[in-house]
Amino acid sequence: MRTLALPAPRRSRGRSAVFLAAAALLAGLAVAPAAHAGDGRKAEAATLHDLAEDHGRYFGSATDNPELTDTPYTELLGEEFGTITPGNSMKWDATEPQRGVFDFTKGDEVVDFARAHRQRVRGHTLLWHSQLPGWLTSGTWSADELRAILKNHVQTVVKHYKGKVFAWDVANEIMNEDGTYRENLFYKTLGPGYIADALRWAHQADPKAKLYLNDYNVEWIGPKSDAYYELIKQLKADGVPVHGFGLQGHLALQYGFPGNLQENLQRFADLRVDTALTEVDIRMVLPSDEAKLAEQADWYARVTEACLAVKRCVGITVWDYTDRYSWIPAFFEGEGAALPWDENLKAKPAYFAIRDALGVRPKKT
Ligand code: G3I
16 A cells, blocks of 8 residues: 655744744643543543534544544543544445345444534445445446446435434545546446446435535645546536545655645635545654654644535544544554554643644633
8 A cells, every 4th residue: 555655845833833832821721732531631631622612623533443442542532632533334245245235233333323423423424435344345237237326225225324313424535646546346347437426316315415526635626636636627517516625645754745735625615525535644654753753743633624625624633632543554564653642541742732733722611
């Protein structure tokens, strides 16, 4: 896999954050730097989500079902974030393990957790080339059969979560790096029209849900993000219900920061769709050290600032919040430490940098 090497443009960072922090200090609102639940002490600073809400945004985390038995983990998950994305439990292999037989047990568990903590849920994902059930990938389908299977899957899942999921990644990772369509099962049998169909079917099933296309390596302007730009422009022109573009945000220090992220977000906003950073993590070659953690913190701040600078960038989700449950070490040998909290749930410099970028203030009592 996957992240392309990019030049790392430097820039002077965090003026708005510095300004807000200074303003807070002048107003007598100083927040003790380590006063946070992640440090095992009573929370005093406003949560990342509360701070994001000050800007009309959300701040969320992915989670996965096995993690929900880890009480120190769930305490922070329930308190710090305003939205939750199930990392695996709404994918096709989980929700329709046999043809026409749906299982919402695990997805419901995540939704129940979120509702108990007054959090909203991002649905992930209705169609993807990965984590498809065996019956689907091993079958031989005519176009009519596959269309019916896809429609039934999309509509059954979206109807089940109607009113409980505010946004769906309808189609995930449907483009190649060079901006051509990924030749997944659906493309090969149905051609590119499956994307508009899936969006229309999802919209019929829940007209209020925001419908996204979502991918990685699209944070910068290049062939892959250009392809989404053109596709979304065309879908809008055709009256297809597409409401957002999700930029996953799986970044790596060794490949450089996507310097034109803000400009990229803005061009999608100009197409009249929302954007969201949907799966952010910033990995590094291990071992981590002070310099790498400082650079990572700077990148988290830059991602946050880019989103805040674009009105239709509606929120940021980290792909789980702690290194304890990151997917990175299992997929990229020798890399990790990608999230704002470490394996012991201790807040890292990245957490404080995000907090500063959002304009740190005390919790309202
Ligand atoms: O469920 C099985 C379990 O029965 C088995 O014992 C265990 C043994 O390895 O594997 C379990 O499945 C794992 C699954 O996560 C659930 O935990 C898979 O091996 C593992 O490959 C899978 O990884 C997920 C990955 O998607 C699959 O591509 C990650 O948790 C999940 O975070 C990751 O998420 C994706 C997004 O959906 C799309 N964008 C990229 C992102 C990171 O890859």
